[in-house]
Ligand code: AMP
């Protein structure tokens with residue numbers, strides 16, 4: 001296989017790292033890689049999807065793996081399929097499972113999948129009347145993509161009304177909130193259940209926990225994820241319930257012809273009434289991928305090949321029992337307004353000596369020096385029984401003036 005990996009965050013870096021170990025992958029090409037992953041493949045540039053597909057053909061690429069949700073929503077899958085590539089990722093239509101909260105919730109409701117009560121509203125609705133149908137805390141979600149920032153959970157009704165005004169008027173997130181969902185708040189433990197999906201078989205991969213809030217003990221604002229851990233400890237009952245849910249979900253996806261080749265990520269809340277679906281994503285999670293892939297023993301090239309070749313019914317996945325943790329290094333001010341352009345000094349030799357994996361994220365290189373470009377900067381990953389101690393002692397050795405990270409990654413239902 002000659003594979004193009006689209007995207008340059010920590011997730012795509014982990015995908016490229018794992019594919020670089022595959023016996024089935026002849027060559028890797030990278031679109032917009034971060035500087036720490038450039039050695040894993042050949043960089044390829046293009047102004048739009050059509051030009052990228054053309055260049056990919058010229059380079060003999062046969063398969064594209066798309067990391068982020070935005071290009072999928074914008075139709076990169078449609079373009080590459082039209083050019084005859086194998087695509088790991090959905091077309092724009094199926095991407096709505098992630099890019100429209102209303103589409104996803106209505107799909108769940110129609111198919112009796114466990115979903116919280118919800119109400120979709122548009123401009124002109126009376127916010128306080130709509131909120132009165134729910135009790136606090138109020139969960140308010142912009143319908144469209146909002147870079148992971150479109151969900152707000154607020155206690156007071158005045159705060160909820162002001163968010164709704166902002167969303168419905170179209171002022172927030174370039175209009176992504178013109179349709180907004182209000183939904184019932186679910187209490188419980190959250191897990192990330194990623195499944196491979198080929199249109200016929202939904203094949204679960206190992207579960208992970210994502211630490212979504214900015215501060216320790218899950219306090220403060222939601223972020224893209226401050227760390228992750230795999231595996232997650234579950235009771236037998238929870239496992240059974242989750243497998244029943246997957247089986248119902250597989251049937252519903254087929255019934256509604258939401259068939260594609262790639263990943264369906266199911267955000268689940270384990271409540272005292274069983275698992276409920278919080279959200280769908282149509283791609284690998286970030287930072288979950290960074291802590292799940294190091295545990296995979298099966299050739300990852302084979303995993304991609306069997307997914308795009310619609311042969312998941314023949315695939316058996318083999319996993320290491322060792323736990324794996326990913327600690328995200330962020331910059332002060334994240335998620336609202338992270339400080340950027342701050343230099344990073346990373347002890348790369350030490351990482352090699354200590355078997356630490358480093359996956360870059362919001363980083364750029366200038367004259368051989370590294371500077372941060374975004375809020376989430378670097379992922380420090382270790383596997384094995386001492387993985388937590390290892391990532392934390394490594395984090396201390398990174399020189400980065402605006403360095404911020406949570407101190408409790410690995411707590412919770414971890415081994
Ligand atoms: P979403 O934008 O749907 O991905 O939600 C972002 C995060 O908000 C989730 O990962 C949960 O931590 C939290 N969340 C979303 N919906 C709910 C809900 N109905 N009840 C409780 N927490 C929620």
Ligand code: GLY
Nearest residue numbers: 210225285286287
């Ligand atoms: N970590 C959550 C996500 O990838 O959406």
